[in-house]
Amino acid sequence: MSETFTNPPVANQPLPKIPGKMPGKTPGRNQNEALLEGEGEVALSQAQKIRLRFMRHKLGVVGGAIIVFLYVVVTLAPFLSPYGFEVQHPEYSLAPPTGIHFSNGKRFSLRPYTYSITKARDPITLELTYQVDREKSYPIYFFVRGEKYDIIGGWKGNLHLFGADRNSGGAVFLFGTDRFGRDLFTRTLIGGRVSMTVGVFGILLSFIIGILVGGVSGYYGGWMDNLIQRVIELLRSFPRLPLWLALSMVLPPQWSSVAVYFGVVTILSLIDWTGLARVIRGQFLSLREKEFVQAARAIGASDASIILRHMLPNTMSYLIVSATLSFPGMIIGESSISFLGLGIKEPMTSWGLLLKDAQSLEALNLHPWLMIPGIFIIVAVLAFNFVGDAMRDAFDPYSKM
Amino acid sequence: MQKRLLVVVLSLVALLALAPAALAGLPANPKVENENLFEGTARPGGELILGLTSGSPKSFNYYGVIDSSAYTIMENILSPLVDVNPVTQELEPGLAEKWDFSADGKTVTFFLRKGVKWSDGKPFTADDVLFTMQNAVMNPNAEGNEVDRFTIGGKKVEWVKVNANTVKAILPASYGAFLRVVSHALMLPRHKLADKAEGTNPALPPGSFNKAWTTNTNPREIVGTGPFMLEQYIVDQKVILKKNPNFWKVDAKRRQLPYVNKLVYLIVQNEQVAMAKFQAGEIDRLKIGGRDYPTIKKEELKGAPYMVLKGTPVNPTPSPTHLAFNFDIKDEALREAFRNLKFREAMAYAIDRDRIIDQVYNTLAIPSGMPVLPSNKAFFNPEIEKYRINFDLKKAAALLDEIGVKDINNDGVRELPNGNPLEFTLTAAVDLQDHTDIATLLKDNLEKIGVKVNLQLVKFSLAFDKALSGEFEAMLLAFGNQPDPQLRKAIWQPGRPLYYWHLSTMKGKEQIPVFEEMYDWEKKIYEDFEKGEVTMSPATRKAYYDDWQLENARNLPVIFITKGMDVVAVQKSVGNVFLQKNGVITGLSNWTVYKK
């Protein structure tokens, strides 16, 4: 009855670990295991079981933590970043990341500091180089006053978590700077706000429509199914790229690029539910013939109850996987659209737009730090995928440990 | 069977008979190419591989299409009556050995170089010139026509054959830029195209000429008098040209040009791939942007088999990037400001050109005050340097104060006299990286003096549409340009459709200039262009265009910012690519370079 044919029961052996990727031991794991095995005395509710199964998936837990962390960071971005995201430092154009030091070999200080850097241009190769002067150091202070900001929800302020003393001439660029000497750390955090949020509403919208229409189509079949399928085909025929191109040009030019992007995503999501609907319909077509659905129908369950209580839970794993795969899609989609110059535009920024700056051999060769926003894209997408994977396992009604 | 053998033998004999003729494809009096194009001793042979970064050619019909890839390729295959020196931009004899102007300047006689043959061996004659002029260059239905340049005061230039080697152009009025426009007219073979042009084949509907020489044409049908001829086109990948044995130019040692046997264009639209392919040794010569200079130069110093040259800009296209303010904007207070010279001067003081050149172009650009480049000796007016406005935020602020645009409510943004904040939208092209970058820098500097700028970055084509329809507040733009200002009067002369910053100087579709709307200096510029068009003496013409440049520099209808330098990466195995004393890169002429 268990998976003995390939694997000994998991509970009898320690969980496999991927070096470096797994967090330490979760307290109470054994107890949880035991509960899942049904050995405990306490009967668990469905929700508790799901939660426990989720917690078993270490990568999922890590992913979840990363997502929560990223959302907190991007929300507090203006406070966490040392500069305003539009502030240009002409004297620090394309500066590499500044190292944070506690000791210069002779002297140790509890307060971290950065060294002074001076820009020079190689007279022959015209390459920008930065000379680090280890004699001149600038301390990094916490809770410094700087550019004014306004965090969503009306928290206004000019307090920044950390920063160099502006009067002393020191500078701290954790991720280096871009061509105009704008702090890449700041821009990455601010860009994350756009990349991680601007598609959420669209995903929500397209899921609701997709499940509803796909479910109805697959459950009732017949002329209804036929009609809905033709409507779906029609909607799917809306050419995405031309539509994107047209919408991004037609939406009022007074709108900020973020508003335009949000508008386009929302409009597109009104036609983008069709892929999901088709799959849901396919599964429903198959499910409605299944014994348990026939049985439910035989005992006179209402259509709504059959759909919601019997069929939908059976497609849940697909929905969960799809939903989590939509988030990465949204983040990566944003980067593609920005690559074509149709997405977020200066002076606002996003991970996609920042990555566009790294999309050249010159950047890979001379300014590799410009790729850091790309790492954020990868990490965020990975985290969403892990969570989706863990959710899938957790929701799986047959999952036995 | 015997018959077939006979045919084979006969054609062999014919071939042998033709062979010496092919070797002797040179005319009796070939053009000795200008010495300034040569550096070392050339070795004939080999193939030159270039990157076609503008994408696949849309057609091989030079006059049937508007497509820079088609032009790039066909400029190797066709040649004009009047040549332009690639280094000095001066006019030189081409297919026409010499020319005469009548005393009134209205009749120009061209004496064709005798013995010039098309690449298929047929002689080049006056009929070809007439055919080209009448059915292609001046054919209003040809999509790439140039009829506008051969129209003076609404009347067209007439072409007359005198004899097989002489043609006459009869001008409705004297026309200063005439030879320059003739230098743009590349000659087409009548014997290949007569049945495809509506003018010579009455059975065809108008516009049929555009469908000649499309990309699926048999390469042997495409003949010319240029240095190369088409061998093969592999869709979206490669265009292969081979040496034209009948080319009419020789080097100083009277060796026939071109040196290389083959000229290959690799189609690489993506500039990163082009760079990669250059570094991998697959491309011999490549124009690159200033940003890629350090990468290539570093490898060069490390001993890579290639090098990079930076040269004074000579190509007038694109014109230097400029900042324009809409003189006809609806908002009255803003319009008042935009029309005020002091306001525009303030804006000019706020442009940090040094920083733009440093950060946007990696120092590889020149500050520019004019659409005329300093290297364009025939037209550039050095006087304008006196009027150059250099970056000075204090002066910019003082000028704004002076016209009453001050920050009254202390919110960091200045207010216009009517109390509205001084805020405008700056439109720029998002697909031109340097425009986006310059706009970002401008915004930064302007906000330091209390001017609020909203960036609107759109596709270049859309920015252009907005400009021409007057739907913008401020605009960052560059035009396709020409060395002779006359040829682009549509942009620079008030009352013309591309004079987009002050569209009210033109009346609607009829394109009639409206003098009541023009400022005095605009009227003066208008007159300069009108006179420059009909004047024959180069010196007098220059005086008119000098005046135009001065008026521009004083009144700033638009503020010119920078022009990128020419940067060329080239494999060391390519000869005759070098830097002239005057800083111009030589060796972009494919018929003078050779493979070592």
Place this chain on the structure above:
Amino acid sequence: MLRYILQRFLYMIPMMVLISIICFAVIKLQPGDFGSQYFNNPRVSPEMVQQLRERLGLNDPAYIQYLKWAKGIVTRGDFGYSFAYKRPVSDLIWERMGWTVVVATLTIVFSWLVAIPIGIYSATHKYSIMDYLLTFLGFIGLSIPNFFLALVLMYAVLKAGGTSVGGLFSQNFIETPWSWAKFVDMLNHLWIPVISIGLSGTAGLLRQMRGNLLDVLGAQYVVTARAKGLKESIVIYKHAVRNAINPLISIFGMQLPEVISGTIISAIVLNLPTIGPFFYDALITQDQYLVMTFLMLSAFMMLIGNLLADIMLAWADPRIRYQ
């Protein structure tokens, strides 16, 4: 079944008409037209652009333009001609179809060949080290924007001293006839596009396969099959995998139009001679009949893909019946 297929084909006619109207409307939504781009050209006078618009019929109302085009198709099978190329659009699309199909097919085959076996392995060895590792690698594949991966791979090849960057061949092989050396050269180039384009699809497919199979493996009938004492391999391959693949068949139907329209950005970044960059250019320059014909072709492929998916679904799961 045959009647059903026939019926679906008949449906396609009004569908294609509706789709063509939608597509034309979307294209016309974009401001400007084919003439707009030429104002900036130093060879073109503004009057010429006006004449051009007149000659190309761009001054007509949009519905007239559409009807003229549709009439050409219905009466002469003529899909119009490209403004830019002055050639029939069908010829132009056909010219580029070869490499497009090759690259797309290889990419799809690659992703299915890699994803399905690994998905099966991952599901049957749930929570094993290999499962974790493959999961992790699959997710990495999903996480990198493919156009960026393409550039990084190109850069890596260049840094390693390689020369096989961009396009499908080294320049000296492009026009030569097929030979072993040319084939090897193509493989040297092809792996970058196949990996960078195919990787995210592969990873997605892999996750779906693993998920579905896990679902199925826990289902009652599999449990029953095992209880009957069937051999494990038969249980998995005959019962479980077959059912787990069902939802993927819908995905396959959706992949079909991708054959021609997908991965435009990667193709631009990698300089592939496929139809993607060609279409994007036409879109930007508003070469409208070229864009229309291309969109019609994609829509047709989509309809066919849907139909195929439905047929295959019925074949794979005999319980699904269409009336």
